[in-house]
Amino acid sequence: MLEIATVFDFTLNAVIFVIGVTAVLASLGVVLCSSPIYCALYLIGHMICLALLFLLYNAEFLAVVQIIVYAGAVMILFLFIIALLGGKKEVQENSFHRSMAITFVLILLGELYLSATVGPTQQIKGEIPVELFGTAKAIGLELFSKHIVAFELASGLLLVAAVGVICLAKFSFAPLRRRVK
Amino acid sequence: MGQEFVLLISASIFCVGTVGFIIRKNPLIMFMSVELMLNSVNFLLISYSSFLNSLDGQIFALFIMTVAAAEVVVGLAIILTIFRTRHDMDVDHIDVLKG
Amino acid sequence: MFASSWLILLFPLLGFIGLSWYGNRISRNLVGLVGCGTVGASFFMSLVTLSNLLFLPDEERVGHVQVLYQWISAGSFKLNLAILVDPLSVFMFLIVTGVGFVIHVYSLGYMHDDPEYSRFFAYLNLFIFSMLVLVAAADFFFLIVGWALVGLASYLLIGFWREKPSAVLAARKAFVMNVIGDVGMVIAALVIFESFGTLNFIDVFSAAPGAFRPNDDTILLITLLLLVGAFAKSAQLPLHTWLPDAMEGPTPVSALIHAATMVTAGVYLIARCHVLYELAPFTMYFIAGVGIITAVFAGSMALVQYDIKRVIAYSTMSQLGYMFLAMGIGVYSMGMFHLMTHAFFKALLFMAAGSVIHSLDGEQDIRNMGGLKKVMPITHATFLIGALALAGFPLTSGFFSKEAIIMSSYYADMGNIIFWVVAILAAGMTAFYIFRVYFYTFFGDLRNSQAHPHESPMIMIVPLLVLAGLALFGGVLAPWVDSFLAPVFGYTVVHHHDTVLETIAVIAGIGGIATAGLLYLVSKDRLSLFKEAIAPLYDLLFNKFYVDEIYDFLIVRPTKAIGAFLEQKGEREGIDFAVDKVAAQVKETSHIISLWQSGKVRAYALNMIVGVVTILMFVVFM
Numbered sequence: 092m093l094e095i096a097t098v099f100d101f102t103l104n105a106v107i108f109v110i111g112v113t114a115v116l117a118s119l120g121v122v123l124c125s126s127p128i129y130c131a132l133y134l135i136g137h138m139i140c141l142a143l144l145f146l147l148y149n150a151e152f153l154a155v156v157q158i159i160v161y162a163g164a165v166m167i168l169f170l171f172i173i174a175l176l177g178g179k180k181e182v183q184e185n186s187f188h189r190s191m192a193i194t195f196v197l198i199l200l201g202e203l204y205l206s207a208t209v210g211p212t213q214q215i216k217g218e219i220p221v222e223l224f225g226t227a228k229a230i231g232l233e234l235f236s237k238h239i240v241a242f243e244l245a246s247g248l249l250l251v252a253a254v255g256v257i258c259l260a261k262f263s264f265a266p267l268r269r270r271v272k
Numbered sequence: 273m274g275q276e277f278v279l280l281i282s283a284s285i286f287c288v289g290t291v292g293f294i295i296r297k298n299p300l301i302m303f304m305s306v307e308l309m310l311n312s313v314n315f316l317l318i319s320y321s322s323f324l325n326s327l328d329g330q331i332f333a334l335f336i337m338t339v340a341a342a343e344v345v346v347g348l349a350i351i352l353t354i355f356r357t358r359h360d361m362d363v364d365h366i367d368v369l370k371g
Numbered sequence: 372m373f374a375s376s377w378l379i380l381l382f383p384l385l386g387f388i389g390l391s392w393y394g395n396r397i398s399r400n401l402v403g404l405v406g407c408g409t410v411g412a413s414f415f416m417s418l419v420t421l422s423n424l425l426f427l428p429d430e431e432r433v434g435h436v437q438v439l440y441q442w443i444s445a446g447s448f449k450l451n452l453a454i455l456v457d458p459l460s461v462f463m464f465l466i467v468t469g470v471g472f473v474i475h476v477y478s479l480g481y482m483h484d485d486p487e488y489s490r491f492f493a494y495l496n497l498f499i500f501s502m503l504v505l506v507a508a509a510d511f512f513f514l515i516v517g518w519a520l521v522g523l524a525s526y527l528l529i530g531f532w533r534e535k536p537s538a539v540l541a542a543r544k545a546f547v548m549n550v551i552g553d554v555g556m557v558i559a560a561l562v563i564f565e566s567f568g569t570l571n572f573i574d575v576f577s578a579a580p581g582a583f584r585p586n587d588d589t590i591l592l593i594t595l596l597l598l599v600g601a602f603a604k605s606a607q608l609p610l611h612t613w614l615p616d617a618m619e620g621p622t623p624v625s626a627l628i629h630a631a632t633m634v635t636a637g638v639y640l641i642a643r644c645h646v647l648y649e650l651a652p653f654t655m656y657f658i659a660g661v662g663i664i665t666a667v668f669a670g671s672m673a674l675v676q677y678d679i680k681r682v683i684a685y686s687t688m689s690q691l692g693y694m695f696l697a698m699g700i701g702v703y704s705m706g707m708f709h710l711m712t713h714a715f716f717k718a719l720l721f722m723a724a725g726s727v728i729h730s731l732d733g734e735q736d737i738r739n740m741g742g743l744k745k746v747m748p749i750t751h752a753t754f755l756i757g758a759l760a761l762a763g764f765p766l767t768s769g770f771f772s773k774e775a776i777i778m779s780s781y782y783a784d785m786g787n788i789i790f791w792v793v794a795i796l797a798a799g800m801t802a803f804y805i806f807r808v809y810f811y812t813f814f815g816d817l818r819n820s821q822a823h824p825h826e827s828p829m830i831m832i833v834p835l836l837v838l839a840g841l842a843l844f845g846g847v848l849a850p851w852v853d854s855f856l857a858p859v860f861g862y863t864v865v866h867h868h869d870t871v872l873e874t875i876a877v878i879a880g881i882g883g884i885a886t887a888g889l890l891y892l893v894s895k896d897r898l899s900l901f902k903e904a905i906a907p908l909y910d911l912l913f914n915k916f917y918v919d920e921i922y923d924f925l926i927v928r929p930t931k932a933i934g935a936f937l938e939q940k941g942e943r944e945g946i947d948f949a950v951d952k953v954a955a956q957v958k959e960t961s962h963i964i965s966l967w968q969s970g971k972v973r974a975y976a977l978n979m980i981v982g983v984v985t986i987l988m989f990v991v992f993m
Contacts, residue, residue, distance in 0.1 A: 107277070108277070111277065111278075111281040112281075114285060115281060115284045115285055115288065118288040118289065118308050119288055121288075121292060121301070121304050121305070121308060122288055122289070122291055122292035122305060127300050130300075130304055131304065137285075137311070138311065141311055141315055144315060144319070145315070148318050148319045148321075149321075150321065150322070150330050152330075153314075153318060153330055153333055153334060153337075156334065156337060157337070160337060160341060161311075161337070161340075165340075165341060165344050168344065168348060169300065169303075169304065172348050172352065173300060176300075176351075176352075179361065181296065181297060181298050181301075183295075188294075188295070189294075189295045192291055192294035192295050193291055193295070196287045196291045196294070197287075199290070200283055200284065200287040203283040203287070204279075204280060204283060207280065207283065224325070225330060230330060230331065233330075233331055234331060234334070237331075245335055245339075248338065248339065248342055249338065252342035255349070256346055256349040259346070259349040259350060259352075259353050260349055260353075
């Protein structure tokens with residue numbers, strides 16, 4: 092007879108497995124689709140899957156951030172640019188470059204998998220109470236105490252990015268000419 | 273699920289992103305591939321944060337998101353500028369640095 | 372006791388540094404004041420040192436080494452920043468700073484219109500400093516340092532008018548000749564260090580008599596190598612060719628370098644190292660022989676030159692020959708005394724000639740002079756005094772010093788009749804050529820109608836008068852010099868008196884003067900007749916025995932030919948060819964490799980992945 096905890100674990104593992112595989116498939120869809128619009132949609136799906144995984148791994152704040160910032164703001168930006176530039180389909184031919192890339196990345200995957208055989212990890216006990224782990228409060232406490240400098244630097248980075256984008260958008264550039272050989 | 277599964281998923285997504293970056297010619301999709309790679313790393317950081325019961329991984333992931341957002345914004349602006357000047361969406365045609 | 376002697380060296384050095392740094396920013400008057408004041412202060416300190424020295428009894432006057440700072444101490448080898456204070460070095464201090472000071476003052480007037488006034492005085496101060504380092508050195512190391520510094524300063528001064536190609540060439544020639552001497556000196560110092568284990572004068576000289584038998588191979592080697600340096604610096608045969616050319620520099624430079632200081636360095640060196648030379652009688656004979664040959668050789672060339680400064684330059688060589696003769700026959704203090712009187716009258720002659728040149732706007736050819744006796748009375752009088760002293764006219768300073776050497780060349784232990792005869796011949800020539808110049812310059816009519824000669828300004832006249840007084844009455848110092856230098860040389864020289872020989876010497880001098888007067892003063896026809904009669908000899912002398920041409924043929928041309936050959940075969944077809952080939956190959960190969968650099972982002976990304984895969988291989992499998 093199955094105990095409740097075992098059933099729960101099994102169900103949780105099954106859910107994680109299904110969501111993970113979906114995320115991988117969605118990422119394949121991003122890479123393989125010809126039309127940029129479909130790619131963007133697949134990417135949104137991929138990100139939602141990842142947000143669910145974050146939730147399952149006790150990171151509720153980040154899951155929400157993932158949905159709002161990534162799947163929301165960033166992907167809207169992508170879609171907006173695609174709409175602006177026109178979502179032309181891309182002809183995908185089987186070139187030497189493409190096969191080389193796939194071969195090497197498969198080798199890379201194999202190597203990563205071989206090097207990923209780690210033993211069980213010991214938990215660092217008692218640092219953070221279980222009920223607080225991954226909440227906005229815990230993240231905020233960490234962020235504004237331990238990582239305040241990095242936080243300020245990140246704010247500077249965002250400011251620079253904003254200024255840079257304004258510069259890029261505002262001033263027009265003369266067309267680049269190919270160098271004459 | 274165990275740690276090996278998390279690592280495998282993460283590595284798979286990363287590799288798919290890499291392939292996408294190399295084989296696609298549309299700069300937008302190349303950017304999306306970069307997002308895939310970043311996301312795979314984020315996933316790894318967050319899951320291990322949970323395994324280790326330490327919030328540092330989540331904080332790191334948060335910063336990665338910040339950087340990624342900034343990078344996407346600037347990158348898209350650059351793509352837009354390039355398109356405005358060249359009317360061309362193929363990265364292979366941008367080879368001014370050719371040796 | 373002599374701790375303040377350092378100031379003698381310090382003042383000119385400070386003057387040089389100050390004038391080099393601030394010379395262009397301060398007024399010309401201040402430049403002149405600094406330039407002269409430092410040397411004057413140095414002269415004053417030399418007098419103080421002299422008075423300190425005179426308070427000591429004779430036997431305590433030698434061997435005062437003033438150590439300022441221990442520079443190097445490596446095992447048994449020690450090198451101190453030290454100066455040696457003894458009668459010889461103080462004697463040289465006095466000549467260098469005293470005559471140098473007078474020449475500095477003269478330069479105030481002579482260089483008055485030169486745009487690079489401060490550079491000139493900076494160089495002059497550097498020169499005085501270098502010369503003082505040379506004579507103050509307490510070991511062979513600093514002797515060579517001073518030796519090389521003097522060479523540098525003379526290079527700078529001879530080439531002072533750097534826009535004149537001939538001046539630059541002359542400076543280069545002087546430098547090269549001096550470097551030949553420096554090399555000899557350095558090798559000599561190394562041999563000394565090898566033999567004695569020290570470079571210190573006092574240690575070397577006290578150890579030398581016990582270490583060598585007379586005419587030992589090593590001592591011969593040392594003395595002859597030192598002689599190379601001495602000959603180069605003092606323009607003795609065969610390293611003399613730089614001296615006449617060096618007349619391209621400004622006249623005060625000629626007076627300073629070629630009368631009072633630099634050329635006497637060789638004489639000073641032999642006097643300083645007399646302990647070594649006494650162990651090598653062969654070298655002594657060699658010195659005396661070269662000296663006397665140079666005296667005649669240079670004198671004969673001076674007979675026919677038309678450049679007023681060149682004549683005086685050859686006469687310097689000739690007088691240096693006398694000094695070397697004195698050194699060679701072992702009458703050091705007579706040589707040093709002649710060095711002193713020569714410094715007086717030769718500086719006087721140079722400066723008087725400079726005064727003439729100055730008033731004729733740079734004219735140096737005596738054929739374009741003449742009749743200056745009335746226009747420039749003081750210059751005329753001082754030149755006459757200098758010429759008389761040079762000719763050894765009785766009772767002038769030159770008479771006492773030269774006569775003593777000529778007498779000793781017969782009577783001294785190493786003297787013989789041949790030395791005496793040649794010395795008399797050279798004395799006759801000396802009288803002839805200097806009075807030839809004198810008559811050419813100051814008598815007759817001015818042969819250049821454009822020139823407007825005038826007496827020089829007071830600032831140039833006063834130094835002339837001071838030196839004229841010294842040249843005229845310097846002879847009375849003879850006994851004092853002998854006794855003052857006796858502690859250094861260890862004995863007092865004996866003055867020989869022989870009425871017959873003295874009379875002959877005086878007659879030779881006066882005969883030379885008379886001949887010059889007969890040929891150049893009375894009638895021009897006789898001169899041209901005489902010239903035709905000895906035409907081949909005249910040509911030989913006028914072309915300076917073709918020594919420059921011989922050097923050109925023997926050394927310069929083969930060197931150039933070898934150089935050209937090596938340039939073609941070694942450089943063009945060897946090194947250049949190889950380098951060019953390598954460059955071409957690299958260019959070709961890199962052109963192929965640069966195809967890798969496609970400029971496409973995706974290709975770069977693929978390359979990067981390949982790299983990551985390769986590196987991960989090590990992580991996974993090792």
